[in-house]
Amino acid sequence: MSKIGVFVCHCGENISATVDCAKVAETAGNYDGVAYSVDYKYMCSDPGQNLIKSAIKEKGLTGVVVASCSPRMHEPTFRKACAEAGLNPFMCEMANLREHCSWVHEKGEATTEKAIDLVRILVEKVKYNHSLSEIKVPVTKTALVIGGGIAGIQASLDIANTGHKVILIERDPSIGGHMSQLSETFPTLDCSQCILTPRMVEVAQHPNITLYTYAELESLEGFIGNFKAKIRRKSKSLDEKLCTGCGLCTTKCPAKKIPSEFNEGLGKRTAIYVPFPQAVPNKPVIDRINCTYYIKGKCKICEIVCPTGAIRFDQEDQIMEVEVGAIVIATGFTVKQPDFFPEYGFGKYPDVITGLQFERLASASGPTLGEIRRPSDGKIPEKIVFLACAGSRDPAKGIPYCSKICCMYIAKHAMLYQHKVHGGKSYVFYMDIRAGGKMYEEFVRRAIEDDGVNYIRGRVSRIYEKNGKLIVDGADTLLNAMPVEIEADMVVLATAGVANEGAEELAQKLHISYDPYKFFAEAHPKLKPVETNTAGIFLAGACQAPRDIPESVAMASGAAVKVAGLFSQDELTREPIIAVVNRQAPPVYSSCVGCFLCISTCPYQAIEKEEIKNRNGEVIKSMAKVNPGLCQGCGTCVAFCRTKSIDIQGYTHEQMYTEVMALLNEY
């Protein structure tokens, strides 16, 4: 006979405001097999956990149902408490009274009834729970960091400095990311490259870091501590060992008019190129789409001029497999591109540019060597307009969220413009100025008060070109929405920060969740900001949401600590929620008939054939066997098994049918 304890939590008032917790506990107390039932204000608090522990000891409980929040929140907490009191942790189940009941229904009898049902389901289930022991798995103490922007760089260095190996892959020819494109950074106006490039070099030289640029994740298998990643190293058409980075090839390449990605299309590059002078590694790649040789079959000038014979036209992509124990994703973000703002003529008028393009204009390493010159004719704009929220906070364009970084970089842009163009006039159209951050508000005030940037509260309706000027039609909402028309020479759109192209595919390769905007989802919005729902995979930087540099760096260090924590253990324990094939002593052995449908359906190749032999060594039966190290517990095999010979611990047939029956057969 089971002796089950039911512990109903009020969660302050989160549950008790709509659910009659006392009634739930009282009703549950009358169920068969329930030896103890109680309600308490905060079950997860120390006294609450002690309540459970002492009940286990004093009443000799064989099972525990905690009726509180989502098991995704506190299942580990309560299972640990049970274990401490000597009860097998897998004899503890949780009924989700908060997220699935009290928070989503109005106060009333129906809500309390539902709560009672939810408790009853789990009381019945727990009767069929079995004591399980955790599985131990080894840890490969190498981390894979995906993305070599500031977040990926920081995470790599932090992990490497704890003494663990790091493999850093970057899709572009150089690490550095968006930060390497920036001119100066807010709120200190220190030069972005000056603070970034030493870090880039450190990455390249660190003995614990292996860097692969021009490389992308091809696929991923395995689980925490034991991932197997396939990495595609795209062909650089170059023997990197021979290349000295002299750069002769890039000066001689005849295809010189390719828009430079690094300069956001404002400058040109050659087909064999190093994206920027400070690139790491400082060795070129051939962009095959634009290379004359790959298009027309002849040219090979780079090969002719290369003093070390490093060019390899026939080099192919390489797929390499690495084993890693943890992964940090730091793939960053991108900005919205043309066609998204037809009313602003973006893509149509060359002098309507993005904030990132403005960074290149303002950067000393940029196409204008840091002079603000408009793309169309190279003139210095006498009047410049900055538009905040170009795409952000615009549900009609599919982006309801605030991109967060724009208010600050617009203030910086306007300030840089005022510093560089004396007598120039700058205007900022904004809706709200969101300058939360250390020294941020002060920075914006400086732009307005000291540098004379004109802030106008209102959104611009449209921009059109007339007699060489860009006519900006706005309104001043602080002056009875009075129309404001500015004849500008250049317009900068603070385009929304959006998820990278391909973010969805990457998430699917990694089996992590993403939000509706394709930003990767953290495991908990407050308490697990760098974890994902997949154990062993962590997030850093703007791949999770638009972030500025300090936040990206902080997040990267956070992720690095998580990885280091993981690598501080030689073995990990895993939940024993895995499949098992039933098996008994001879002469029955198992009901498995050896059809092996399970083998064909298992996504983890965790099932193999096992031959049962008699004493004489003759095979008497061929049946399925689950490798507990590989099984991830999805249960696909269970639904496939024709003889119900395979079952999944924690979600057994008995348990699931019991839940259904308990739910509908009211007491």
Next chain:
Amino acid sequence: MAEFEPKIVAFVCNWCTYAGADLTGTSRIKYASNVRIIRFPCTGRIDYMLLLKAFDEGADGIIVSGCHPNDCHYTSGNFHARRRWIMFRSLCDFTGIDTERIKFSWVSAAEGAKWADIVNATVASVRELGPYTEYKKVAKYPEKEVSHG
């Protein structure tokens, strides 16, 4: 007279829909209280005999929901569930089980509002259909009164 309150059982996966329903909660979006969620590791685990068992036990409607295609935590469980559902549905149609009472859907961990919408829509449509007393006939049980509180 009180409106008919259908009993809806939801079979959901742990990673997407269960988490999505958690998000409905953290977002405080209200929905009909007729639904009871049963958690599975993956929709691929859901043995469809469980659906028949639920009807057998007196459920009026069923929701099966997991991760969107390609988003399965276990790569392909939801594809198996979908394929199985196609087979199962035609079997139900053949045997006379009312498939309008089964709602098959995808709700991701980020779609809290969608979960509320699906529950509300299912409750409304099953309420329209009325109590599922027919099932007993289809399953050839001796007819008996099924009570609906």
Next chain:
Amino acid sequence: MSSDTHHSGISGLGEEVLGHTEVKVSQCYQCGKCSAGCPLSEEMDYPPSVIMRMLQTGNPDLEDKVLRSFSIWVCLTCEMCFARCPMSIDIPKMMDFLREKSLNEKKANPKAKEIVAFHKSFLDSIRFTGRLYEIGLFVDYKTRTLKILDDLALAPKMMKRGKLNIIPELIKDRSGVAAIFRKSNKKNKN
């Protein structure tokens, strides 16, 4: 949905607007893009975003000012505001409702006399003939507004170019059209 109204925190005229047009005034975050793009904004006493703000307050005095405003009549329903609104708020639809209400409550702005008169003359023309009779419309409009001299030069020029029909085009089922007017007007007398 009524529950929606209930939770929206919108009251008074804003609530009525929601009920009749599904426009939720609380959705407006006052970016001013409508006012910036409105071709008539500068002729308005309250540009569209200001009208939205007045409705958001739920203040009866401001709501009264909205109904008595010139803005709602000078609005051309060119739909520019709606096309560019980041929140997809159907301002033109709301304007239609406000005009109808203003008229029913006899609050139409005196400056809008000509505009209202023109609309009335226009509708009268259709009411009686089924189709627009332009000379009739002009004559009727001019008697309503006493703006006899305006556009007087236009008529002969139009006539000369065959652009004005001396005799109205009458449709056969005039009683049918009149019935439509009667039934649609039951709720509001204008």
Next chain:
Amino acid sequence: MTLGFYPGCSLKGSSREYAESVLAVAKAFDINMEEINDWNCCGATAAHNMNKELSLALPARILSLAEKQGLTEIVVPCAACYSRLTVTKYELSKDPALKTAVTDANGLEYTGSVSVLNIVQMLDKYITPNLEGRVVKPFDHKVACYYGCLLVRPHEILKFDREEDPQSLDVLMLKAGATPIDWAFKTECCGAGLSVSRTSSVGRLSGKIIGDAKDRGAEAVIVACPMCHSNLDMRRDAINSYLGEKIDIPVLYITQAIGLALGLDRKALGLQRHFVKVSV
């Protein structure tokens, strides 16, 4: 072949040259335009400004009559009528109660089966595919294609072309041998319904349009709406006085321009009826 035809009031009066040119172009391609019997006015701006139900009932009557006549597709050259008819179809399809109220007021059956084509859609579907080879006198001028409000907005309902910088008229004119110019006032409002009651506003709004077309070297403005036409053409005095200069760029209906390219008779296209002399 036969298409349904709803001319609307303007095309029977102040904009009869539009009707004439539509029919002339249709005839050139052996298309029979069957007018809806006993049609009524759509109610235009006045109705929806004053009375919502009326603004839907009047267009619904037209659509019901078309159904009764067995027409499946009707051509509505006036952009304002096109807008009212399309909006009515949309509103009635999503609100059954409204549909009942309206059909009740009209006393006519309404199923919503008739599809409504604006002039560009009609030309694209039935004329453009056969236009090549028929152009005898290419309309070799720089033209500013003016779309106005009601042809492209609201996009959610009309689903025609794009709201900003539309292209459908430009593409048509290109095929007729013209050089469409890129300009900034394609979809800005001309003042439409205020033509009579607030002519000064029309002078300003239409003035900006004509002014920009002139500045960018347009030799003709191409329109697809009688309201736009009458404001840009008949109200030229008000426009010129707003701009403080005399601009004599003619305003042509798309069907007139195409008619000229086809070599049709100028009089048959009604060019003599314009206020601003059509010199092109």
